[in-house]
Amino acid sequence: MRWTWTSGLMLKWPTLQDLASASLEEVNQLWAGLGYYSRGRRLQEGARKVVEELGGHMPRTAETLQQLLPGVGRYTAGAIASIAFGQATGVVDGNVVRVLCRVRAIGADPSSTVVSQQLWSLAQQLVDPARPGDFNQAAMELGATVCTPQRPHCSQCPVQNLCRARQRVEQEQLSASQSLLGSPDIEKCAPNTGQCQLCPPPTQPWDQTLGVANFPRKASRRPPREVCSATCVLEQPRALGGARILLVQRPKSGLLAGLWEFPSVTLEPSEKHQYKALMQELQSWAGPLPAAGLQHLGEVVHIFSHIKLTYQVYSLALEGQTPVTTTPPGARWLTREEFHTAAVSTAMKK
Known part of the structure; x- marks a missing residue:
């Protein structure tokens, strides 16, 4: 078995009770070098909460997971509930954000409140109630392996025919060829007022070299x-x-x-x-x-x-x-x- 932090964790503490009884020093020692060190601490805090206050029973819904366990946010709660307990609830991580933004041609900053709410709503609408865990894992894997940030493999994408970003690329290519022939696209003549909260910002025009990677456009990050x-x-x-x-x-x-x-x-x-x-x-x-x-x-x-x-x-x-x-x-x-x-x-x- 290839050694990873997950395999190391399970070998050292195979049950919630084992993890709950470990010292924070032991948890930090195993987690050392992985970054985001608070995650190891919160993982143990969650194990202790389940063992000491919840009678050893894990919450089984996204709502109760997020409500009762420290450090469990909306994404983690949805992933656990759908994969482990079969609850039909959507998940939105960075990979799913990219997939949904391209499928629906959402070009605005995905961290904005409006876009985030829209993405969670879409994820909830799309999740397969019969196999929610498989669907959510497939969506995350699609973003990680096919619908990648740069050089996405669109020809291999199982949802390429539904992808509005891909359709936009084809429209832009057609528009560019018409412009060369002296027939500008009338949509190019219309001003972009920036009133659409899901569209790419007017300050960031379409970049032909990016293709579907025009979606989404992230806001510039503050320097550390x-x-x-x-x-x-x-x-x-x-x-x-x-x-x-x-x-x-x-x-x-x-x-x-x-x-x-x-x-x-x-x-x-x-x-x-x-x-x-x-x-x-x-x-x-x-x-x-x-x-x-x-x-x-x-x-x-x-x-x-x-x-x-x-x-x-x-x-x-x-x-x-x-x-x-x-x-x-x-x-x-x-x-x-x-x-x-x-x-x-x-x-x-x-």
Whole structure:
């Protein structure tokens, strides 16, 4: 069996009861490196809710799944209810958005409230009541493998004859050929007032090179917020078992909640006193340290979904120093081997 996070999860915790009884540290450790770390935490929270408050019985409808389980949104609830319990309810994920927008020639921003409501309504109308799980999985797979964001395989699409985006492409090609012959399409002469809330915005005219990929047109994304952090690999030698590296645990909420990292301090991008601020952070965990040994190694950039985090990386080796024998709660010393299997983020492993 190919190892994936799902197979690893099921092998380690084959039942809801097993997952519910695991520690958050164990969940974070298995989830490390996968991103979207809150999902692992919420998955366990959901298991505990089912075991401790719902008598071990999973909610069986999209409505109750979304209402009773933490972290379960509309899409997840619909997917579970239709696939696991046979409820005739639609699902809308990124792949289904693309399929529906092209089939119905919806060119407006799919994240807008109007378009989102329309897509969910369409999904509900289309779902097969006899085989809702199969239908929803097929719609998602169609978007993932055939109706792809770029270079979609329209000739292989089972719904190509129903696709209004494909019809629009053919109309545009015909219109272009008529224009070359001096017969402009009268629709081209009509102004686009932008009043249609499902149509492509008037500021984004038809792009002949995109074909069906003109649908949908996404709004421009905001650039990720830039954050600067100074972090230090603090290492102390050990006669037995090799050197140890200091890791501290992040807060229980927020970005990378509960994961372990090198001691770090967030700075303003133009901060000139990062050296001093970092030493203060290190000493708050490990006591008095030789500031003269702190060396700047370079920088590492890691981009999250909404944050561009630049780490100014330092090192400090406690060669010849009195070993640090006590650490406060929320800190621990690990070997390099232990570090690679600990609940640390991909950014720290860089």
